[in-house]
Amino acid sequence: RVAMLSGMTIPSSSSIRAAVGTIGAVVLQLLVAALAEAPIALPGCPDSCSDIAVPYPFGIGEGCFYEGFDLTCQKQHRTKLFFGDGMEVLGISLPEGIVRIDSNVFQSVSPDFNGTWSGPPATSPFTVSSRYNWFVAYGCNIVAQLIPYGTAVGNISTCASMCVDSVEDISSPMCSGIGRCRAPISWDLTSYRVQVTHMAVQQYTVTTSLKHTAAFIVDKAWFSIFQKNIELDPVPMCQHCGIQSVPAVLEWSLHSKFRCQSSNSFTYKVDNNHRRIRCNCSRGYEGNPYIADGCQDIDECQRPDVYPCQHGVCINMLGTYRCSAKKSSSSLPGLITVIAISAGFGLLFSLLGVAKITNKLKQQRVKKSRQNFFKKNHGLLLQQLISSSKDIAERTRIFSLEELEQATNKFDHNRILGGGGHGTVYKGILSDQHVVAIKKAKIVVQREIDQFINEVVILSQTNHRNVVKLFGCCLEAEVPLLVYEFISNGTLAFYLHGQSENHLSWKDRLRIALETARAIAYLHSAASISVYHRDIKCANVLLTDTLTAKVSDFGASRSIAIDETGILTAVQGTYGYLDPEYYYTSRLTEKSDVYSFGVILAELLTKVTPVFSSHSSEGTSLASHFVSLIRDNRLLDILDSQIIEEGGAQDAEVVARLAEACLSLKGEERPTMRQVETTLEDVHNSKVHLDSPITRVNQNAINDQSYKGNKGDEGTRLYSLEKEFIQSSEIPR
Known part of the structure; x- marks a missing residue:
């Protein structure tokens, strides 16, 4: 759509989305090319919606976002990304801590009108950015005000726009107050009141009866670029404005209790009270600092415009780079250079070999430790119990520790559902998106471990609609882990x-x-x-x-x-x-x-x-x-x-x-x-x-002896093997 606002050609909403989308697609391609191995979203979660990258803490779907950063990807006539309350997202930038959104334009054929600009809820981590936005108004002989909710009058953003017979000053590319005006936004909030009033100016007259008034919050960068292409009309008014929205910028931050997850990242304060923070990758690294291993080393030598090396040869290093001095072409220095490089490669390969051997030994120790825990937790006998009955084998599964760590985000305290006398219960999402409850013993004592194994034995042989189902267990950890069906309504x-x-x-x-x-x-x-x-x-x-x-x-x-x-x-x-x-x-x-x-x-x-x-x-x-x-x-x-x-x-x-x-x-x-x-x-x-x-x-x-003789049709037990298991696992009580 093309709209005429103040006699100028302004791109429509679809043009805005196309421009922002094209920029987003290029940025996404560059990011994928530069950081091919660096994840931007949590494991198993979508990392984009159409051509818009969706990095964590943002996320689409349950378990994929930090509290308050949930998004929805709607695929109808055109794929769109929305906040939970229906506000369209045009792009996300982690380094700048901003989100570009589709913002409404307030317009009227009357010079006097009021409106309310509402962003995300006041409890959300988002605010309208005073650093990246302007308050802009179009119209003749009007005063436009952007009034923050709950702040002092001195923080009101105000600008005035006038129209005159003489048109020689209207051709100025600046937003000077003739036919249009702009003002900075003085306060970062989520909601504002927009008020436009007419002012009587007797010495000036308008050359036409066409009248239209508009006011909106807009991204400074977008408005500056498109304002250069505006063809001004002697009458700075708009009769048939088809434009409904413009891009605006929200800033976001996290609570000070949040900790950056990547090992090559740092925290910086957003406000003076140090209550809100954001994360960024350390110098020489790029990626997502909000997830583990999200910040990856970059090759500075591939970006000479940003990392110049004017007097020498650029050599990339972990987290940085250096410029080696240029040597003369004489044979002796060249030979020394060859020897030095060869020695360096030899040392590098030696270090890599040592690191590989060390890593392999570490993996063997971890594997051995898990095998010992598996035996200590009676895993061999439990395997025998499961394999001896097809019915039990179909209902009970032995999980790996890695799978349950991934399901609970490494047993994040935010996933805790509650705790009983025998352990803490976490909410988990398996790789097949099945939601389960995972119970972990509180302390490492044999009594607790035996009670866990006792529960596995009983529930693995129990099949009743009013008894909680046991899907399986993990015995590779120091304390056993039990995986149950997820019961949503509490106790x-x-x-x-x-x-x-x-x-x-x-x-x-x-x-x-x-x-x-x-x-x-x-x-x-x-x-x-x-x-x-x-x-x-x-x-x-x-x-x-x-x-x-x-x-x-x-x-x-x-x-x-x-x-x-x-x-x-x-x-x-x-x-x-x-x-x-x-x-x-x-x-x-x-x-x-x-x-x-x-x-x-x-x-x-x-x-x-x-x-x-x-x-x-x-x-x-x-x-x-x-x-x-x-x-x-x-x-x-x-x-x-x-x-x-x-x-x-x-x-x-x-x-x-x-x-x-x-x-x-x-x-x-x-x-x-x-x-x-x-x-x-x-x-x-x-x-x-x-x-x-x-x-x-x-x-x-x-006399219910007849019932006791009935074995029932809801489950069976293996007497001899189960008795052997109990005797081997329980301690005297």
Whole structure:
């Protein structure tokens, strides 16, 4: 498009994009040619959109950008690059710390109008550059003002434009205030108010009735170049302006806590308060200082205009260059030169050989160390366990350390999702773009390592929709790493205890309780070897984006043969959920998990934490308080009011009686998880009413031996090999 502004030919938006795009394409080609091996984006991330280079910290797609630098590449009629809020990007420069954007032109047929220029959000790292932009206005007898939001009046950018009968001064190539004017921008902000007002000038008259007014923020360099080609008209006005936008410049910076990643880079301050920084490559290096190995050595001898060597021969060196003095052509100096060069090459090849040998020895040491860690972490036995079953081999994979380091950006602290009693959990993106959760042990002690291996053994042989899936593990590191499915919605505790703005309905709570009970019942009864979780709690129940429950964290779990009823072990669990009988006798049974699940039921009914403060004590047990109120028929004193509002009081009383049975001090009086599951299914299907109370369940109440004999269709276990593995990996508890 070609627009006529103040009687002059101004390139259209498409011409602007074409010019900027051509420059960007040339710069990108030069950058690729000079730095062929230097990456500009994170591994696996796109480094361009059409002909615009996209270097990190900018990025396209999840995990490819630093916070606030996300871009979108839209491929429709013409490929365009946008900020997240829809502002088109024309080019990015890392050394200058700028982004060129497509900026709107404010225009009107009236000499008086107001407008608002808004860039990225105020919380973003971008501001309109006062160094690279002008505020420009076109029109007759107007005063144009650019008013920053939230700053003093003295920072307003103002210019005046007049029109006269005499046209002899209008041909001046400078923006002198006749028909058009410009002013510097005095403040770096993201939003401005544009105000254009008419001023009455009696001694001057306009020679035509054509009137048009425009104001805009524009890149100084672009405006200076194109202003030289403007053909001025005696009437500095525009009747039919088709131009809608011009290029403008944003500056960006990072928080002072950010650290430059390349080894040949440095940090410099952007503001006087030293709160904002940018990175740059050291002298003699070019590339991207924001990523590892992004700054690469340049050959200064290939750029004699920038790195002159007038009196000698240019010799490139790492990070610099030198000029060797020219020698005479006599034979002796020439011979000395040949000898010196030969000796230099010999020394260079020797150093390269030593470096190669050293690097090879280092790689062998790393490989040996990883092999030792693999053996120490029972990797050989785990390989045997996986290879012995096709079903397990299809579900469980042994990852390399390099793959998980790349997936977590070398375990960046920004990727931490949370942590449990047995490790820290990171968000990872595998090479196939699959999002996973990666758990890493906190400390290097054999007890923690054995608990990790215990979790691998249990989850590799578990296949249930309400048990978190284990995709695999890595045993090459000093501490084992476990790779799980990524659960997006956090924990049940996050929703119940006031940390989430979204409240769970009674229907959702009942379904989550049923799904959790199904998972625990499956662990207890649906395999040749029973699994006692030993740490059932709301924090270990994860919720998917559809609020489906997933039981997790099997580091403390124990496996026993189907014909055993319990084992003696050191007491382990979470205060508030711990079975009193297990605490006093050290005998772990399936009823220990039943007690812990009873506490979860009480939490779902009351939204009270397992240990809470009361008037009489600093720490009151929810379990004992809940049972006491149930026995006194005072459930409504503690029942969550939301359940009553949703009409679930009748079902809640049945669930409360079930929770009371689960919280019996004697394990033999508690129901099995299969019985709990069956009761919750009936409540969920509205088949249980108050005329069928559950007050006490002993070992003769429901005979579920037939279910224990059923191996289930959701997963199988390898008894002999798994038992051998557990015996070799677990320490006495």
